[in-house]
Amino acid sequence: MMKRYTLMVAGPLVLLGCAGPLTPRDTQQAIRQEVAQAAQPQPAPHAMTDAQAQAALLPPLKLELPKGAAEPAEPRFDLAVNGAPAQDVFMAIVSGTRYSMLVHPEVAGTISANLRNVTVPEAMSAIRELYGYDYTMDGKRIVVRPLTPQTRIFKVNYLAGARVGSSDTRVISGSVSASGTGGASGTTGSGSSQTSLETSKINTTLNSDFWGELKVALETIVGESGKVILSPQSGVVVVRTTPRTMRDVEHFLKATASAVERQVMLEAKILEVQLNDGYQTGINWSVLHNGQHKYSSGANTGNFDLLTGAVSGSLADALGSGLPAAAGTTSGIFGLAFQTKSFAALINFLETQGSVHVLSSPRIAALNNQQAVLKVGTDDFFVTNVSTTSNTGGAGTTTTPSVTLQPFFSGIALDITPQIDEKGRITLHIRPSVSVVTEKIKNIDAGQAGKLTLPLASSAVSETDSVVQVEDGRIVAIGGMMKQSFDDSANRVPGLGRVPLLGYFFGNTSQSSKKSELVILIKPTVIDSQADWQADAEATQARLDKLERQPQTP
Incomplete structure (x- = not known):
């Protein structure tokens, strides 16, 4: 038997050693199998076989004797004592009942009570609540312990x-800069x-x-x-x-x-909407207030004003009763809690006002009151400071340059902290950030030191920091972060457009501007049981099936 077991294990090891690397199709198939297994309902701890189920549904005919009478109901009694010893009271409570009583010898004190129409468990619970005597019930046996x-x-x-x-x-x-120079023991230095x-x-x-x-x-x-x-x-x-x-x-x-x-599944959509000509002031959210898509005007939404640094209490207080009209014209940062669970409905609405580009679709689970951070992007290092140190010695003056590098993140970062109350409402601290870092060359005239050419980092950041409250499974939208970009284009006649001096007459240049708005949609879902995880796995499997049905580009 030992030799046979060894051969069964060694065989797969040899086959695995000869196997080649997995292809992308094999990897996708493995992912689908794992998700499908997670989406299957878990069997009951004592699941019946088909034969057992058939026997239970079609039992054989047989004669049975009448069963005995059901277990009698708990007897009720009145208890009236005044300054009686505790041990005597406990023994009297179970007298004539089917309960057994064990009282520790160190149980002392007196009890005064007047209880009417109570059962043994009810009487014991009432005495413990007032006098503090501890007891345990194991079936029909009661054990009373002392107040030690x-x-x-x-x-x-x-x-x-x-x-x-x-x-x-x-x-x-x-910023304010301060600079100075100094030296000691033949060494001079400068700093700022x-x-x-x-x-x-x-x-x-x-x-x-x-x-x-x-x-x-x-x-x-x-x-x-x-x-x-x-x-x-x-x-x-x-x-x-x-x-x-x-x-x-x-x-x-x-x-x-x-x-x-308790934990929350957080699903987000970070969108960039290239606004159409009719929506250059921003997305008109008031269109949603048409009876089909309701949003909560009284949501407790804290908003950060980039101009004043103030934090407003709620959206209703900030905009007043004219929320639908004001939400359609404001271009500042704001938040809305929609009474819908469908991302597709909101994305379809946004597509009526511009071209929608999905920048990221992060999904992450977080425990109650625990911060979750998700970052997708790259860290590029740029020069932020250049200093020199001069050493004077017998061989002359030696200048040593020192360069300071600092990383700059370029990508999408999402920072969320959820808090769940007893009614299932979720309070979210949300800080999304979208940053794009590019390199710009700056030429600086340093006087006698000559001209300096420095590669500096230029960072374009769209971010907000807010606190919102939303119902379980509802969607929160944060918008109002707009930017404008310019595009220069030149059209020339082939050949003639590149002739010096004359080419100007055979071409034209144009400048166009585009406005875009960054919108963040977040849907928190409370995970209460294994069924919620199973539903999430089924949704993931459906998305994989939809992705597989899409035509593959060669």
Whole structure:
């Protein structure tokens, strides 16, 4: 048997070693198989076979004796005691019932109660709520423990590390430079410093120290008489406190787990709309207010004004009751929460006002109150500072240049932090950014030092920083980021258009301008169960099928 097992394993190893690299078609087929497997419904833990199902649906005929009477209902009674010993009260509660009672010898104190028409579990729960006696029920057996400190171990599933995230949006109008020279021991040097002048700025910092905050909260609950031990590496929390306080700890940990374990699937569309001639002032969003596509005018949307640096409270407050008309003419940054779940409907609407180009379609999952960052692009290094150091010695003066390089990101970045409330509403901190970095040559006249030719970085950035609130599965649109580009073109007659001096009369030049608006559509979906993941996998499989049906270019 051992030899046969070895041969079965060695065979595939030899075949794998001889296999060639996978082709793109094989890779696509493997992806489709994995997605199809994920989209299949998970079988029940105890799924029946076909034979078992047939036997259950068509059982054989047989005579059965009448079954016994159903289990009697819980007996109800009245309990009236005044200053009675606790042990006697507990024993009296189960007297004449089908329950068994075990009372710890250290259980002490007196109980006064007047309960009417209650069952044994109801009476025990009422006494525990008022007097704090701890008990457990194992079937029909009840065990009562004394009011002494107890030790319990809780399991908490969370990352052991702490996370720190920050986002910074600023507008810089210029800078102030200061320069100076100095020398020591035959060495001279020169340097300069720059201070940026900021007209507006928003800085958001997110500190996520779950285990530190959990320790502080538990120590506050148990007080000085209790003890809390946390082990982030193993995910174990040990608490020693009184039974009443232990129940508060248990409730707190359950509420914490239900909040931090929730997660959101974030799907975004970053679009660039080349506006038609009739929409040069921006996209007319008021067209959507026609009874078919509703948007929420009272959404709690925080907007960042690039001109004043102010943060507005809500879209309704900023635009007043005339939202449809104002939304059609404003060219500033704003946000709208649409009562639709379809990206296609909004994209079709945008296509009526210009040519739509999809720059990116990122999809990412994030836990509750955890920052998610997605970047697609390149980092190019540019010269940001050039300095020289002169050393004077016996061999003369030696000048050493020093060049400072700094990376500039060119591409699309999306920074989102979701927060889910108990009703399923989602508050999003959104910071999308689209940047294009190009190189520009600058010629600087440095006087006696001559002329300097410096390759500098020129960055065109479209970004916004806002806080919005939206329902589960609804779409948030952020727009108003417009830019204008100019295009110079020349038309010449072949041959004659290139003749010096005369070519001017056989051609013409024209200049055209284009306006475009950047629109970000974001749809958050709360993931509550495995069925939500299965639905997401099915949607992914449908997109792959649609992509495969498209004609392939050679």
